[in-house]
Amino acid sequence: MDGSRRKFLKLAGLTALGAAGASSIKATASSGAAADHDAPSTDGVRLAMVIDLRKFAKNDALVERCIEACHRTHNVPDFGDDEKNAIKWIWADDFETAFHSQEFHFIREDLKGKPTLLLCNHCDNPPCTRVCPTQATWRRESDGIVMMDWHRCIGCRYCVVACPYGSRSFNYMDPRRILDDPTIDYPTRMRGVVEKCTFCEERLARGLQPACVEVCTNDEIVFGDINDPHSKVREILTERMAIRRKPGLGTRPEVYYIIDDPRTLQEVAPAAVVEVTEEGGHA
Amino acid sequence: MYDAGKIIVGIVVFLVLATSPLWFNAMTAEGPDVPELKSPPNGATECVEARDTMRKNHIDLLDRWRDDVVRLGRRDYVSATTGKVYDMSLSRTCMDCHSNKTEFCDACHNFMVVDPYCWDCHVEPKEAN
Numbered sequence: 001m002d003g004s005r006r007k008f009l010k011l012a013g014l015t016a017l018g019a020a021g022a023s024s025i026k027a028t029a030s031s032g033a034a035a036d037h038d039a040p041s042t043d044g045v046r047l048a049m050v051i052d053l054r055k056f057a058k059n060d061a062l063v064e065r066c067i068e069a070c071h072r073t074h075n076v077p078d079f080g081d082d083e084k085n086a087i088k089w090i091w092a093d094d095f096e097t098a099f100h101s102q103e104f105h106f107i108r109e110d111l112k113g114k115p116t117l118l119l120c121n122h123c124d125n126p127p128c129t130r131v132c133p134t135q136a137t138w139r140r141e142s143d144g145i146v147m148m149d150w151h152r153c154i155g156c157r158y159c160v161v162a163c164p165y166g167s168r169s170f171n172y173m174d175p176r177r178i179l180d181d182p183t184i185d186y187p188t189r190m191r192g193v194v195e196k197c198t199f200c201e202e203r204l205a206r207g208l209q210p211a212c213v214e215v216c217t218n219d220e221i222v223f224g225d226i227n228d229p230h231s232k233v234r235e236i237l238t239e240r241m242a243i244r245r246k247p248g249l250g251t252r253p254e255v256y257y258i259i260d261d262p263r264t265l266q267e268v269a270p271a272a273v274v275e276v277t278e279e280g281g282h283a
Numbered sequence: 284m285y286d287a288g289k290i291i292v293g294i295v296v297f298l299v300l301a302t303s304p305l306w307f308n309a310m311t312a313e314g315p316d317v318p319e320l321k322s323p324p325n326g327a328t329e330c331v332e333a334r335d336t337m338r339k340n341h342i343d344l345l346d347r348w349r350d351d352v353v354r355l356g357r358r359d360y361v362s363a364t365t366g367k368v369y370d371m372s373l374s375r376t377c378m379d380c381h382s383n384k385t386e387f388c389d390a391c392h393n394f395m396v397v398d399p400y401c402w403d404c405h406v407e408p409k410e411a412n
Binding site (some may be wrong): 075140142147149151182183184185186187188189190198207 | 349354358374378406408
């Protein structure tokens with residue numbers, strides 16, 4: 001009797017161990033296979049933004065103009081140097097800080113310390129939406145925008161902690177105290193609510209481009225459907241060298257930064273650039 | 284019963300005194316100052332739905348608009364009364380006609396002692412002082 005119980009327990013233990021081992025091996029194998037870099041991020045329309053840092057490097061004033069346009073359009077209060085209360089939808093930091101995970105050593109002179117526009121990356125795999133207890137923020141299936149419903153936000157700030165890019169701000173104070181002349185076209189927020197960039201979804205609904213894109217005159221920022229093979233964003237990404245912020249975290253951000261310069265390439269290797277010109281006409 | 288006369292007279296006096304505000308109002312006052320709404324200054328004569336519906340259920344309509352716009356991304360509202368299409372927007376559509384928040388929204392809300400928090404975030408049109 002004792003002997004058979006012992007045998008049974010041994011067998012059960014081994015079976016459980018085997019099952020656990022098999023499933024973990026399977027999981028490891030599938031995560032390895034997921035790294036298909038040319039696969040579309042998601043089905044249907046997927047809005048993405050491409051910021052050309054070479055063009056911005058020559059035009060620091062444009063950075064300020066983009067920030068100003070966005071914050072005026074969306075009634076974002078300006079708290080000046082008050083870092084604690086600051087509300088940021090789009091803001092600038094120097095290039096090395098923005099991309100510190102790249103561990104640049106001797107950095108190219110034209111990018112060194114350059115103000116780089118930062119905003120919500122509208123990730124394909126957003127960590128902020130998963131922690132929201134009230135579904136006040138979610139990833140919109142129709143175009144991938146990470147939306148916010150300020151009616152529902154209870155100000156728990158889980159999303160602020162979850163976002164690895166610092167894209168979310170909390171209203172510690174009533175923003176109306178700072179905003180002298182809010183625009184009627186867009187609501188302000190109230191005290192105790194988190195806010196962030198929404199890719200100007202209210203402007204997109206009216207057929208307009210995002211506010212920061214609109215002030216750009218020379219394609220410094222390009223916006224569009226990355227799943228459409230003929231879209232401008234897609235064309236640029238297939239021809240130029242683009243990086244994303246903290247890609248190792250697996251959030252799959254949808255804001256891309258162009259860091260190369262076709263003219264520099266032309267000087268170094270003219271033949272290679274001729275090829276690019278023939279294919280896409282974008283050299 | 285001792286002093287029945289005094290007690291009954293006392294009760295009657297008490298009842299008359301206790302209910303005197305009601306009598307007084309019934310005889311003198313012409314009722315509460317029910318707010319009167321003015322027609323929209325831009326001359327509009329019809330709302331997105333019938334007047335009675337709007338008077339009773341505007342909060343339900345606004346609630347639905349909010350969810351449609353923010354959560355479902357739908358912005359066009361087809362009126363059940365006229366079939367016309369409206370942009371579901373408090374600041375744009377509603378306030379386009381009812382442009383005076385103090386006279387339109389606040390007049391009734393104050394009378395009914397309700398305090399909706401729409402305007403904590405949404406921006407009302409500027410009013411001429």
